Amino acid sequence: MITETIRSVLEHEGPAAWVTQGPEGPHLVATWNSYIQILDDHTLAFPAGGYRKTEQNLANGSGAQMIIGAKAPAGIGFLLTGRAALEVDTPVHAQLRSRFPWCRAAVVFRVTQVEKVLG
């Protein structure tokens, strides 16, 4: 799921936008590629500073979609689909907080589908 190509995309800096479904429609937020840690072949984690509305949407059952991409060396981008949850006071949260003191929670994103959307 999290292929070598996706790993190489995340090694290049860029915005990683992700979206949840809210009562008033899509809620689009973002992190940076460099903030994303790969926990295992299906799971990404990154810090939450705000993301209050996103957290509410996830608690209400919304799925999550994220687009990551890098133009160099070869332009490529992927749509990642799955489910996300915010974790507080877990090992993942502690690890992220050591790098990002403002990290109020860890976003743990379990990816169930990967689609190439940028070439």
Place this chain on the structure above:
Amino acid sequence: MITETIRSVLEHEGPAAWVTQGPEGPHLVATWNSYIQILDDHTLAFPAGGYRKTEQNLANGSGAQMIIGAKAPAGIGFLLTGRAALEVDTPVHAQLRSRFPWCRAAVVFRVTQVEKVLG
């Protein structure tokens, strides 16, 4: 609306994810910063290759949201909210097609709100 800071973000390459509301929830797609042309202080345009589902969502009344960002020189990112439409055989489409032969339509995105979402 389209400030100098936004112009400078678009001068750096990166994915520009944008989302519409569909019957089954958010539909997230992307373009590249370098593909986006600034038409005026409120309007961006970029090429559509696919975007079939997005086009349908827009025709059904969905608004559009986009996140653009660049980590260099100073990391910053913006959420742009507004309305978008696909134009065929207009001057903007002709202009984009001359640069992108696969451009089946021009996405014209009228931005009504800008919010800083990445620092």
